[in-house]
Amino acid sequence: MSVNDISSLFSFIGGLGMFLYGMNIMADGMQKTAGSKMSQFLGMLTNNRLMAVLLGALITAIIQSSGATTVMVVGFVSAGVLNLTQAVGVIMGANIGTTITAWIVSMNQLGDAFAVFQPAFFAPLLIGIGAIFMLFGKKQRMKTAGEILVGLGLLFIGLDFMSSSISPYTDAPVFSEAFRLLGSNPLLGMIIGALVTALLQSSSASVGILQTLAMNGVVTTNAAIFITLGQNIGSCVTAMISSIGGSRTAKRAAVIHLTFNVMGAVIFGVISFILFSLHPVLAAHNITSVQISIFHTIFNLTNTALLFPFANQLVKLSGVFVPEDKKEPAVTDEESETMKHLDERIFESPAFAVETAAMEVVHMGQITMENVRRAMDAVLTKNANEVEDVYKTEQTINNMEKMLTEYLVKVNNLSLTERQKLVVNDLFYSINDIERVGDHAENLAEQAEYMVQHNISFSETGESDLHVICETAFNSFKHSINARQKGDMDDVRKVSQYEDEVDTLEEELREKHIERLSAGKCDPSAGVVFLDLISNLERISDHAYNLAGYVKDEM
Structure with missing residues (x-):
């Protein structure tokens, strides 16, 4: 040669x-x-x-x-x-x-x-x-x-x-x-x-x-x-x-x-x-x-x-x-659904991979939202059965956070545009905020369980006030998940409005409750529970505000 x-x-x-x-x-x-x-x-x-x-x-x-x-x-x-x-x-x-x-x-x-x-x-x-x-x-x-x-x-x-x-x-x-x-x-x-x-x-x-x-x-x-x-x-x-x-x-x-x-x-x-x-x-x-x-x-x-x-x-x-495998387990739980959706074959298209991650973050948010509602109902109705369901779902939320974090780490190493990198970073923060909301829902459930065990109840005014702040905090979180799902600025603005209302309510209710305690109109043990409840609700709205803020930055 x-x-x-x-x-x-x-x-x-x-x-x-x-x-x-x-x-x-x-x-x-x-x-x-x-x-x-x-x-x-x-x-x-x-x-x-x-x-x-x-x-x-x-x-x-x-x-x-x-x-x-x-x-x-x-x-x-x-x-x-x-x-x-x-x-x-x-x-x-x-x-x-x-x-x-x-x-x-x-x-x-x-x-x-x-x-x-x-x-x-x-x-x-x-x-x-x-x-x-x-x-x-x-x-x-x-x-x-x-x-x-x-x-x-x-x-x-x-x-x-x-x-x-x-x-x-x-x-x-x-x-x-x-x-x-x-x-x-x-x-x-x-x-x-x-x-x-x-x-x-x-x-x-x-x-x-x-x-x-x-x-x-x-x-x-x-x-x-x-x-x-x-x-x-x-x-x-x-x-x-x-x-x-x-x-x-x-x-x-x-x-x-x-x-x-x-x-x-x-x-x-x-x-x-x-x-x-x-x-x-x-x-x-x-x-x-x-x-x-x-x-x-x-x-x-x-x-x-x-x-x-x-x-x-x-x-x-x-x-x-490809005959059906009779030994193949049926997919029933949320974790299996998420694992199935986070398929690494989708990495062939980074754009789809980012979109899939965003959809699963929304999915995690919706599960958490249902758990927040369940925990609030447990508090308002003193239902012990709801409490057990909250604890089970909270474990699922924690597992989903781990799976999504691992998936996002891999997505972040793909060939992404600057905007896609921003979205992935925001999704990292979002799953952390959603997991923290899940923790606060668990805190609400623990207080509900304590109230049932110790037969604690609030005054009629306290019950009414608690119902109002629960609905407002829940709405703030619901619209933050909608904002991530739809990318709608109206949802972002509503989150901001509800978050302001929750902050105001939390401050007012705390002062009113302290006044009732001072006047002897409320049991001290009930007072501690009440203050802990409104504090957790206020933290839920704070995380909702963070979630909406990430969407706003992307837009």
Whole structure:
């Protein structure tokens, strides 16, 4: 092997590295640009399968990876956010969306009219502009745009490096012999395509490499077709690995993806084999990168159109491959629900991961809110049964705080925008405040239990005053959770109003109660309990004010 051969090998490896890295940082930048808007897509996935297909294609076009989209779908299905029927549509759409990368790669072969799309023409300019945006941009949006431009530029330069390093060897017998073998053996071609895609964990990347070889005129039509079909099967590997250790439903989602792609590959493989047998000249003809893009797009569109009406049957078939596990425990408690929702597969999209964390913080807040109401009822009605329920739920709240904190630590290490980092920091503070509200609810329950055990009661005025401050404190906390859930400034303002009212009430009731004690109108032991109750209620409203303040800062 000569020095030139070694240099060409290094150029190919370097080009491949730039191509993969460029694709990665471009996808990362585009994902940041989409931000929280991506999380709204799921809300549109009702039972409209066509909408699910379109959104699956759009999301994949944005994040430049059908594998990542499918992994997220597996996570969402596992978390109960999507059902399997909705997941089928998104998976079908993901296969369509992945064709975008193939068209980007083949731009420089679209003819003289598209000369400006050639990598050598504009890739250096993109990297230069992107670097300026990243280094000198003051706004996060400009820095993110810089990432996208640098990623796109590196992708094209990587393609150029690979193409240049291969071009001197296009006449080498090894290429023609290899693709002749792959073209004459459909099964071998599919296996090679699947293996390369599985190793790279990206069908877009493996199709890009195949197109680079095609640019140099060394790929035959039959070999390209069978390898491309195999690449679509290989793209399922990421989701299959992701589903290991997941719920039965998550495994079924991964099986649906595999079944869908295998069926399409088999149908097209048989048709292609018959066609090439009848027209051997077509089979041996060299294929261009543009023609690979065309076939890749036609295959995914046709496969989706053929199997779209059979989505329910695909769901049923997945149940055959992944039978129900009778030993699998039913999810009944809140902690299990939270663990199920905090699926790390969603980390494939940081925007979704942040949104999921926010939803679970709201969930924790709603459980705490119910516990606060239960504790208040225990105080006002002296119901001992309510007290036991408060203690049980408080343990759940503490466990949820631990789970959410661990999850947020991992989310915080993802590639986040400045706003997403702010939200994650606020969520850290929020779960601490919510847990403290849970502690105050437990304090209220302890006082209720003490009142029952020692037969303590308040005067009619004291009971009335306690009822008023309980309702006001509860409203402040309720609106703080609503503010986090809806992001509504009206809720933030209401929290502030109720918190002021609670502060005023607490001060007034404390003075009035001391006056009753001084006048001998109230039992001293009851007085201590009363003061402790209103102090805990005032602290609940303080934490509610903190929670609303975090939402206000984000807005």
